Amino acid sequence: MTAPKPFREHLAAHLTLGLPLIGSHMAQMAIGMTDTIMLGWYDVEALAALVLANTFHMVLFLFGSGFAFAVMPLVSAAAEQGDDTRVRRVTRMGLWISAGFALAVLPLLWFSAPLMKLMGQEATLAEGAQTYLRIMGWGIIPALAVMVLKSYLSALERARVQLLVVIAAAVANAGINYLLIFGNFGAPELGIRGAALASLAVQVISVLVLALYAVNRFPAHRLFHRIWRPDWEALREVAAMGWHVGLTVLAEVGLFSFSAILVGLLGTVPLAAHGIALQIASISFMVPLGMSNAATVRAGRAFGRGDAPALRQGALAAFSLGLGWAALAVVLFLSVPALLVGAFLDPAEPLRDEILAVGRGLLLMAALFQLADATQVIAVSLLRGMQDTRVPMMIAASSYWLIGAPAAWVFGIALGLGAQGVWLGLVLGLAAAAAMLGTRFWRSSGALTTA
Incomplete structure (x- = not known):
């Protein structure tokens, strides 16, 4: 050994x-x-x-x-x-x-x-x-x-x-x-x-x-x-796993599309601020996304040779890097929100001040979901490396559509908190997914260790 x-x-x-x-x-x-x-x-x-x-x-x-x-x-x-x-x-x-x-x-x-x-x-x-x-x-x-x-x-x-x-x-x-x-x-x-x-x-x-x-x-x-x-056997295997992964991705993308529809009900200024804040958050998300791809590969290799300690150590490395970047993004979003949002706006734009005001609030919410988003994407990718896709699909769908989407409507529309309320719903959905997917990975990898 x-x-x-x-x-x-x-x-x-x-x-x-x-x-x-x-x-x-x-x-x-x-x-x-x-x-x-x-x-x-x-x-x-x-x-x-x-x-x-x-x-x-x-x-x-x-x-x-x-x-x-x-x-x-x-x-x-x-x-x-x-x-x-x-x-x-x-x-x-x-x-x-x-x-x-x-x-x-x-x-x-x-x-x-x-x-x-x-x-x-x-x-x-x-x-x-x-x-x-x-x-x-x-x-x-x-x-x-x-x-x-x-x-x-x-x-x-x-x-x-x-x-x-x-x-x-x-x-x-x-x-x-x-x-x-x-x-x-x-x-x-x-x-x-x-x-x-x-x-x-x-x-x-x-x-x-x-x-x-x-x-x-x-x-x-x-x-x-x-x-x-x-090759019908391989085709069925790829199709089954791909169907689960595709629906998992679609569930998250659908949640963000739904959030745009809700913010659109609030008017032009909130929707413009939403688009800008989402673009900034998406750029930051590319780092944990790239690390999650690496996590899938490294976990897949460890899983392929039955090396449970390497699987868990690799997972700690992936989480450390992804969450380390997310923490830096949180500091940036909280320190200079006006600078980040303002970079997307013409100085002569008549609605600039209103968009900046809403955008600053949304970046506060984005700072909250950076950690949750990094955690959930790395956790689901590690599970994918272990060829575990069916239950993660159900976790994602329930987190985003039974928790995130209703919460976005309740806080943003029903309670009148506006665009920030909608984003609070996103935070709750992503946090639920992060908690459940992370728990499933550590339990599954622990079971592999004791097998």
């Missing part, structure tokens, strides 16, 4: 894997912000249509990404056991089911305008969003394949290549946007269609680069050898 590693080695391992993943998440956010800024410069109506299209697309994309996330712990455990055949089987079926999901939802993207109108969106915006989605919607096929390959490479602890590819994609996206949105250097001026073509091109290029890297770096896996042949 090998001696347990010192705690500092677990910290170093999580940082080595987690930092490139954090950078990758940040670069991915930069792509979305670039689209928003460039279309905002081009035309405000086109920007509004883009926001609507991305909101519609993101729900489907995040749900479909559950199958890619399921690949990560399965490949981690198989790689630790030296089972190249199983690595190939689950990754290939991850690609299969992701492609199947993409094709199944493609009609929803193609005929999105009628659906958006049914949800009360203005006809002009709905048609503009559909124009974007009829081009970019095809990108959900390579985009989900990218997610599968990123999970595969993360599980094999090859995160740096992902960072380089996403950075290159962000630069390429900005360049193609500059050409096709505005019609520069002789290119056609396509507006929102240009942004859609840029996104589609970047997704196609990204999946090709990652696939070529995977084939050349890991030839023993024979990843695409006879890829057309079904």
Whole structure:
């Protein structure tokens, strides 16, 4: 039996894997912000249509990404056991089911305008969003394949290549946007269609680069050898776990979307402050999110070799890093809230002072949920590494929709506490999830120790 590693080695391992993943998440956010800024410069109506299209697309994309996330712990455990055949089987079926999901939802993207109108969106915006989605919607096929390959490479602890590819994609996206949105250097001026073509091109290029890297770096896996042949056992395994993970992600995303609807009932100023505060909190969240991805991989490897002490020590490292960052974010949010919110506002904006006042209060709430959010995302990722996804799905759904959503309505609307009350509901939902998921992980890993 090998001696347990010192705690500092677990910290170093999580940082080595987690930092490139954090950078990758940040670069991915930069792509979305670039689209928003460039279309905002081009035309405000086109920007509004883009926001609507991305909101519609993101729900489907995040749900479909559950199958890619399921690949990560399965490949981690198989790689630790030296089972190249199983690595190939689950990754290939991850690609299969992701492609199947993409094709199944493609009609929803193609005929999105009628659906958006049914949800009360203005006809002009709905048609503009559909124009974007009829081009970019095809990108959900390579985009989900990218997610599968990123999970595969993360599980094999090859995160740096992902960072380089996403950075290159962000630069390429900005360049193609500059050409096709505005019609520069002789290119056609396509507006929102240009942004859609840029996104589609970047997704196609990204999946090709990652696939070529995977084939050349890991030839023993024979990843695409006879890829057309079904493997029903592996397909069912990935589908079952991916379904649980997808619903878990959807439950949290749905809670935040619900909070936006509630704040929208309160007026323009609270909604603007909500959007800004959420953007700031989302940027901060990329750090614990990257660490949680590393936690899934490290937990998957420890679980694959049955090393319970390493699993728990690695978990302590992941929680230490994630919560350490969250504590720094709390200090920042409490120290300079006006500076952070003000960075998103034009100094000449007539409503600036009102938005700043609401935004400061929301960042106080954001400071509270930084710790809860970091805890729950790391705990659910550790459980995912142990291939435990069904109960965490139920915990997430009940925490967010039986506690968080009702509390947001009660405090924000019924009791009249406004946007801060809505965010207090978010804090309670996230805290409940953090407590229950954390408890389940420590109990499960303890049972593994005594087994």
